[in-house]
Amino acid sequence: MKNKIKFLCDLLRVKQWVKNAFIFFPLIFSGKLFLPASVINCVITFLGFCLVASGLYIFNDYLDRHKDRLHPRKADRPLTRMEVGKPLISLLVGGLIGVGLLACWQVDPMVLLVALGYILLHLVYNLFAKMIVIIDVVFIALGFQVRIWAGAVAITVMPSVWLQMCVFLLALFLGFTKRRYEMKTLGEHAVSHRNVLSHYTVYLLDQIIIVCSTLAIVFYGLYAMSPDIVNRIGSQDMVYSVVFVIYGIFRYLYLSHVKKKGDDAGEALASDAPLLVNVLLWILYICFLLYNPLR
Numbered sequence: 542m543k544n545k546i547k548f549l550c551d552l553l554r555v556k557q558w559v560k561n562a563f564i565f566f567p568l569i570f571s572g573k574l575f576l577p578a579s580v581i582n583c584v585i586t587f588l589g590f591c592l593v594a595s596g597l598y599i600f601n602d603y604l605d606r607h608k609d610r611l612h613p614r615k616a617d618r619p620l621t622r623m624e625v626g627k628p629l630i631s632l633l634v635g636g637l638i639g640v641g642l643l644a645c646w647q648v649d650p651m652v653l654l655v656a657l658g659y660i661l662l663h664l665v666y667n668l669f670a671k672m673i674v675i676i677d678v679v680f681i682a683l684g685f686q687v688r689i690w691a692g693a694v695a696i697t698v699m700p701s702v703w704l705q706m707c708v709f710l711l712a713l714f715l716g717f718t719k720r721r722y723e724m725k726t727l728g729e730h731a732v733s734h735r736n737v738l739s740h741y742t743v744y745l746l747d748q749i750i751i752v753c754s755t756l757a758i759v760f761y762g763l764y765a766m767s768p769d770i771v772n773r774i775g776s777q778d779m780v781y782s783v784v785f786v787i788y789g790i791f792r793y794l795y796l797s798h799v800k801k802k803g804d805d806a807g808e809a810l811a812s813d814a815p816l817l818v819n820v821l822l823w824i825l826y827i828c829f830l831l832y833n834p835l836r
Contacts (some may be wrong), residue, residue, distance in 0.1 A: 559811065675735050765783060774830045785823035
């Protein structure tokens with residue numbers, strides 16, 4: 542039974558669901574965290590996106606099964622070992638995406654539209670964009686932007702431009718860090734695994750990662766000091782949350798460069814206690830400032 546559950550989790554890539562947590566960002570930062578209807582809408586949207594993402598992951602793993610055999614971690618994926626037949630793969634992809642889209646539609650037709658946009662973005666990436674240097678990671682970052690929009694539409698708010706830029710830059714940072722990990726880990730097999738890696742060098746990626754991480758910190762700092770935030774909480778105390786952002790980025794760089802965990806941000810977060818605690822403390826501090834009844 543335990544092995545079956547692990548097999549199912551690996552097939553659906555459940556660890557990747559943490560990426561959909563970005564759907565809750567608009568809920569937290571809009572001040573609607575304690576409104577039951579908004580929370581329910583975000584939870585349903587989150588579950589819908591998780592199902593859609595799992596369907597797309599299975600489709601993607603099937604397409605990349607031959608190249609994934611060259612990767613030390615991806616070689617153990619169920620579809621890489623072809624432990625699932627084609628009829629079941631088709632049923633799973635169609636079923637997961639269908640149920641996921643239905644869940645999004647139940648929240649709001651606009652959420653369904655955003656989810657369809659996410660699917661289109663994913664297909665364009667897999668069939669075209671992932672072969673174009675830099676654009677490949679930009680498309681990955683756009684996927685996080687779509688999640689922000691899904692969360693915002695679910696509770697009928699307009700996401701902050703500052704928040705969108707912070708998430709976009711953070712996603713670029715994570716994407717280019719993953720490319721660097723692949724080049725360092727796979728060595729001469731890197732290009733065979735992912736063709737676009739032939740256009741990258743470790744030095745180039747290091748420069749891009751520095752730019753992305755720096756801009757992410759700067760933009761978050763500007764967001765924390767923006768008039769909207771200062772007026773909402775009645776002080777500039779939000780700026781102190783930048784400390785958590787800086788530590789989180791530095792910790793992830795440590796995990797990537799020293800602990801060799803730059804391949805999967807979700808797994809790194811789940812397996813590294815200091816990084817997980819830092820994220821939780823950041824969320825608690827943000828919620829304390831935004832929802833403090835004494836202010």
